Amino acid sequence: PSCEPDSPPGEIVGGREARPHSRPYMAYLIIRHREKIFSCGGFLVSENFVLTAAHCNGDKITVHLGTHNISKQERSRQEIPARAKIPHPQYDKETFNNDIMLLQLDRRVTLNTWVKTIPLPRANERVQPGAVCSTAGWGRILSWLAWTPDTLREVDMEVLEDDACQTYRHYNASTMLCAGDPRKGKDSAEGDSGGPLVCKRTVQGIVSWGPPTPPGVYTRVSTFVPWIEKMMKKLQP
Structure with missing residues (x-):
């Protein structure tokens, strides 16, 4: 099998459903890039910054916090666009080296039971x-x-x-x-x-x-x- 980083990983294999909101730092990112829409994970590190992978970059990123079931309208959810996307300046998309990106949110999140930093x-x-x-x-x-x-x-x-x-x-x-x-x-x-x-x-x-x-x-x-x-x-x- 090829061991090249041509396939960004993503599925939780061999896992279980998390207890709802037991990981209040988790972010669900919806990324629009040219004609494509895809999703990534991320996590809240301060009231207005989320960290994710640099290979999750795109033209427009919307951050969902306080979510468990992404297909339901959850009262706990906060949806905030990313104002600035800061991929690491030495990120290499061939080798995935320095695969890290900071997202500055458009506004501060409201920290509560469902939304917390890590x-x-x-x-x-x-x-x-x-x-x-x-x-x-x-x-x-x-x-x-x-x-x-x-x-x-x-x-x-x-x-x-x-x-x-x-x-x-x-x-x-x-x-x-x-x-x-x-x-x-x-x-x-x-x-x-x-x-x-x-x-x-x-x-x-x-x-x-x-x-x-x-x-x-x-x-x-x-x-x-x-x-x-x-x-x-x-x-x-």
Whole structure:
């Protein structure tokens, strides 16, 4: 099988439906790009900033927060357009290196039971291999099924040694993190792109790319914390 990052991942494979609103930092992004419309995940890091993957960029992005079932009219939902899209200046769409993007929201969100921020890690903090983390999204459930679920799904997965992903030609241990269990078939996939890899209530990764079977590759958030903080400060009114 090809191990090239030509297929952004996205579906939660081998997971379960999340308890409604148990992950109040989750964002559902609707992206319009030229004639196409697609979706990604993301997560709220401050009252007016959401983080996602750079490969989720498009002409127009609408951010939905406080949502569980995307096909229902939920009272808890806040729908806010992205005012500014800041993909990492060194993002490489061939290798998916530096696959991270900050979205400045058009207005501040109302923080409440359904909408909350998630803490960033310390700059350059390393997640230990063997740590059990989780990811969530509205992407496909089985790699071969084009159908996507309406409700948020989640899956637990283990952070692996970088060696487990070194077979992928474009894997870069300083900007990427390797996770998922090849034996258990648990992974994220298309539609979950941009969603968080959460370890002990802190976001350590962003769903980035990988082959159809685990392990998957996540953007290593701690590497980018200085950049994220600098950009948020610069744009903060």
